[in-house]
Amino acid sequence: MTEQRPAVIVTGSSGLIGRPVCLALAEHGYDVYGFDRVGLPEPPKEHEHVTDVECDVTSYSSVRGAAQRVRELTGGKLASVVHMAAYYDFSGEPSDLYEKVTVNGTDRLLNALEPFELEQFIFTSTMLVHEPCEVGQHIQEEDSLQAKWPYPQSKIDTERLIREGHPNVHSVFLRISGIYTDFGRQPTLVQQIKRIYEKDFQGHFFPGDPRSGQSAVYLDDVVDAIVRTVERRHNIHSKTAILIGEPDPPSYESLQEEIGRQLHGKEWATLHIPKPVAKVGAAVTDKLSGGEAFIKPFMVAMSDDHYALDISRAKELLGWQPEHELMSMLPKILQGLKENPDQWYQQNGLKR
Incomplete structure (x- = not known):
């Protein structure tokens, strides 16, 4: 039996x-x-x-x-x-x-x-x-x-x-x-990639600490x-x-630079913008887009937020640690965009 x-x-x-x-x-x-x-x-x-x-x-x-x-x-x-x-x-x-x-x-x-x-x-x-x-x-x-x-x-x-x-x-x-995933999917990551790929002027500005990052x-x-x-x-x-999660996230600035190199062959310049100005800009952009803009005013206040994780408990209780790192996987994510932009946008629920 x-x-x-x-x-x-x-x-x-x-x-x-x-x-x-x-x-x-x-x-x-x-x-x-x-x-x-x-x-x-x-x-x-x-x-x-x-x-x-x-x-x-x-x-x-x-x-x-x-x-x-x-x-x-x-x-x-x-x-x-x-x-x-x-x-x-x-x-x-x-x-x-x-x-x-x-x-x-x-x-x-x-x-x-x-x-x-x-x-x-x-x-x-x-x-x-x-x-x-x-x-x-x-x-x-x-x-x-x-x-x-x-x-x-x-x-x-x-x-x-x-x-x-x-x-x-x-x-x-x-x-x-x-x-x-292999094609992106994480919302803030794919939006960051999208801005740089489209050479969006707003993608050059960041109101937070460029050293911050999120696991x-x-x-x-x-x-x-x-x-x-x-x-x-x-x-x-x-x-x-x-x-x-991955314990040590890449900074916003390092992601900007690497995405720019991979997509355009050069670093993507990132300039600081005061939070009040960024918040007004986000509100105006969202209003003009009929509420379709990804960056919302509430996100500006969180631009300094840093999430690095102590995964000691996962190692101890689960015997787990990540086998992959975002910066190592980034070339594969971006290659998919370069090879078939329409499919990449569709996979990530984005509009061109």
């Missing part, structure tokens, strides 16, 4: 991270149940050990129905739940969807999971829940939390909900940095960290937070 594989639920299973996480867990010996809304894209159900389960986290009846289906298939035993379904909007504007999808959606899911024998619940959070550090320092998991816009605030609120509202759940919080992490490295978290679930204490 074939031994039953341990079961894992992955929410947001058709997304950028969710799809490869499903496949990786299936290859590591798990039966994976991919929770996602109906319609395209779908979880990788072509894999024999990945099952597509329709689930809308904004509807308790949908969540309860999805959980019941998995309970019938697994006997009510789950090795882990990797919860990635959440609302995200880079505009910085408040939205009821943060509470409806991210916070309350998590609550609905955990309520529906109460009948299960659940060994672990992983919540994918963000490094942005932390207050930024000074250049030369590194953020640790115990450092203070400070959300500067609604997206990280929703993650703080959800972490608190899990800790206080579901204290008996064996929870782990992965605070992940900005994720990049990023390659998609495959994130998937590896999540799989390791599941695999080591019996050795990680409940309510543990773990920072996941």
Whole structure:
């Protein structure tokens, strides 16, 4: 008789991270149940050990129905739940969807999971829940939390909900940095590349400290960290937070220079502009574009923010550290742009 594989639920299973996480867990010996809304894209159900389960986290009846289906298939035993379904909007504007999808959606899911024998619940959070550090320092998991816009605030609120509202759940919080791929995808990175590629005059100006930078992490490295978290679930204490990202980010200035060299054969000059002037400029540009401009006035105040990470805990608990570095991967990202600009723009959700 074939031994039953341990079961894992992955929410947001058709997304950028969710799809490869499903496949990786299936290859590591798990039966994976991919929770996602109906319609395209779908979880990788072509894999024999990945099952597509329709689930809308904004509807308790949908969540309860999805959980019941998995309970019938697994006997009510789950090795882990990797919860990635959440609302995200880079505009910085408040939205009821943060509470409806991210916070309350998590609550609905955990309520529906109460009948299960659940060994672990992983919540994918963000490094942005932390207050930024000074250049030369590194953020640790115990450092203070400070959300500067609604997206990280929703993650703080959800972490608190899990800790206080579901204290008996064996929870782990992965605070992940900005994720990049072979073709870019990380929003601030691809917008920076776009400005320089198009020789946008505004791309020469920066209101912050050019030495500052923000940790990023390659998609495959994130998937590896999540799989390791599941695999080591019996050795990680409940309510543990773990920072996941490249420890020492390249500075804004060094990225500017390297992108300019790769695309135009010379360094891209970066000039300082006072924050009040930059804020007015961003507001005017956004107004003229009908609200379509990427740089919003609220971002100007955060231009000095530096996010370098102390990943000692990830090394200790997961045996994890990133195998890739953004500066080493940058030539591949830019090569894709040079070879097929239309495809690169489409892959990154950009307009030309």
